[in-house]
Amino acid sequence: MSEKKSILLSTAYFPPVQYLSKFLKYEKVYIEQNENFIKQTYRNRCKILAANGPVSLIVPAVKGRGSKIKIRNLEISYDTNWQRIHWRTIFSAYNSSPFFEFYRDDIYPFYEKRWKYLFDFNQAILETICDLTEIDFNVGLTEDFEKVPKNTMNFREAISPKKQTAKHDKVFHPQEYTQVFADKFGFVPNLSILDLLFNEGPNSYIILERSGIDTKN
Secondary structure, X not given: OOOOOEEEEOOOOOOEHHHHHHHHOOOEEEEOOOOEOOOOOOOOEEEEEEOOEEEXXXXXXXXXXXXXXXXXXXXXXXXXXHHHHHHXXXXXXXXXXXXXXXXXXXXXXXXXXXXXXXXXXXXXXXXXHXXXXXXXXXXXXXXXXXXXXXXXXXXXXXOOOOOOOOOXXXXXXXXXXXXXXXXXXXXXXXXXXXXXXXXXXXXHHHHHHHHOOOOXX
């Protein structure tokens, strides 16, 4: 079996640990920009752990005339003050975490500035997260939806918040780390990178690396 040296992922809003672990396992990451928008996915939502359990934060999209809108052209809706709601939820969940104060000034601007396109918003978030976790940002964009780059693992639909659509990932083994509400819920795996970052800080890279180890090797 030939070794895949790169991986193709969908765009994602503060993606889960599984998503970021791929950046340490593959030489290059491609982000799909030509697919049609798919609802109820990590493309416009993330999951964090709050006082009452896991919470999904969803970025609303402007509704078009048709259901088929290319992800690259999908506009963010500001009909509701979702930025304020998301930040208040994040603040409430992680204000007492060890590294919230350390990283809050890097994260807050995403809830202050208005971005027109979801894809651009997500890319800016991804660049910031890679910088904060010291992950090499070796990212390319797809040229065409049907064209998967050579020697590339297609993971566009594999990482999903819905168990029925998520594919088994034999090389993802989430490593436990300290979480704010672990005493109430135990360890909750594969939350947004925000959860890992605020709880573990500089140790996030090591946890991502260990989460992506193939135990068969």
